[in-house]
Amino acid sequence: MRRRGAKRPAGSPPFGWRPARGLLGVASVAVATVGLAACGLVSPAPAASTSSGHADHARPSTSPAAPPVDMAALIDPPTGKYFGVEANGAPDSLTPVQDFADLAGRQPDLIGQYVAWGTTFDAAAARSAWSYNALYYVAWEPFDTTVAAIANGDSNGYITSFAEQIKAAGIPVALSFGHEMNGDWYPWGITSTSPQSFVAAWRLIHALFAAVGATNVIWIWNPNVISATDVPLEPYYPGNSYVDWIGLTGYFPMYGPTTFNQLFGASMAEVRTFTRKPFIIAETSVQTGPSETGCVRSLVRGVEGNSDVLGFVWFEYSKAGVDWSLASRPAISDTLAKAMATLPIVNVTGT
Numbered sequence: 001m002r003r004r005g006a007k008r009p010a011g012s013p014p015f016g017w018r019p020a021r022g023l024l025g026v027a028s029v030a031v032a033t034v035g036l037a038a039c040g041l042v043s044p045a046p047a048a049s050t051s052s053g054h055a056d057h058a059r060p061s062t063s064p065a066a067p068p069v070d071m072a073a074l075i076d077p078p079t080g081k082y083f084g085v086e087a088n089g090a091p092d093s094l095t096p097v098q099d100f101a102d103l104a105g106r107q108p109d110l111i112g113q114y115v116a117w118g119t120t121f122d123a124a125a126a127r128s129a130w131s132y133n134a135l136y137y138v139a140w141e142p143f144d145t146t147v148a149a150i151a152n153g154d155s156n157g158y159i160t161s162f163a164e165q166i167k168a169a170g171i172p173v174a175l176s177f178g179h180e181m182n183g184d185w186y187p188w189g190i191t192s193t194s195p196q197s198f199v200a201a202w203r204l205i206h207a208l209f210a211a212v213g214a215t216n217v218i219w220i221w222n223p224n225v226i227s228a229t230d231v232p233l234e235p236y237y238p239g240n241s242y243v244d245w246i247g248l249t250g251y252f253p254m255y256g257p258t259t260f261n262q263l264f265g266a267s268m269a270e271v272r273t274f275t276r277k278p279f280i281i282a283e284t285s286v287q288t289g290p291s292e293t294g295c296v297r298s299l300v301r302g303v304e305g306n307s308d309v310l311g312f313v314w315f316e317y318s319k320a321g322v323d324w325s326l327a328s329r330p331a332i333s334d335t336l337a338k339a340m341a342t343l344p345i346v347n348v349t350g351t
């Protein structure tokens with residue numbers, strides 16, 4: 001069963017911010033392709049037909065096949081920013097995405113989904129996002145296993161099958177593995193996973209994807225912003241040949257950081273000591289509080305003002321007693337709509 005939106009348990013530290021703080025032999029298969037494997041052209045697979053009649057799913061096209069997708073242009077967009085959302089039920093259904101778009105005043109061009117280890121790739125969700133002119137973003141969560149076991153090759157068959165399914169879909173997919181690995185709230189975090197195991201698992205997964213020719217993937221390495229654990233980030237970094245984007249998770253709490261730089265600046269500076277890969281704010285939102293509207297404005301302006309920040313993904317959920325969504329918070333939704341009104345958005349599908 002896919003675990004969507006599975007976040008930290010109640011009673012754990014605040015979201016995002018806290019006070020300052022054996023690759024296996026199969027890898028050799030991909031030595032020649034461990035660079036940006038996605039830097040090619042990908043031909044989208046035709047959409048599966050449906051008889052549901054729901055307006056939130058694209059109908060099969062009778063037009064000629066779409067031209068190949070330039071993965072390099074998605075990895076490093078020449079213009080625009082990514083405006084993403086993670087919402088319950090999306091992108092299998094586009095209704096929550098459109099509800100979010102109505103409140104935010106802009107149509108998202110990236111739709112995220114939390115996918116549990118052991119489940120199959122949701123090609124229908126990828127097609128649904130693509131029909132909405134949005135990139136499908138999979139946050140792959142290694143529940144019910146260990147990162148050491150993955151690095152040891154115990155999941156090679158599953159990983160290979162997942163990669164083959166992505167390749168067969170023929171649609172660009174953004175993919176992170178073991179997000180927020182520098183925290184202690186997930187089973188793949190610092191309490192049970194060493195940096196060496198994490199790096200080995202990541203490189204093995206990447207190698208298995210390359211071995212089957214799954215080049216339609218954007219690889220996102222996604223730590224949490226620097227926290228009280230004061231865990232150095234570099235030991236967990238797989239290397240530039242295995243990563244396309246640096247994702248950062250960070251939330252604006254009721255009391256705490258109120259600007260983009262206060263929340264993300266220190267983490268970005270640390271990352272810049274070992275890589276120049278571009279950033280995407282992979283998970284964020286603003287908690288209701290005295291500085292809520294200012295935080296929203298600073299988030300958008302921070303993304304807009306930093307050329308090496310590709311965009312941000314809004315967490316449209318209510319979790320652990322905190323409502324992070326726009327639906328019940330008109331002051332935040334109105335502020336976001338005004339801030340987003342002039343921000344150029346990436347045209348993902350080129351249509």
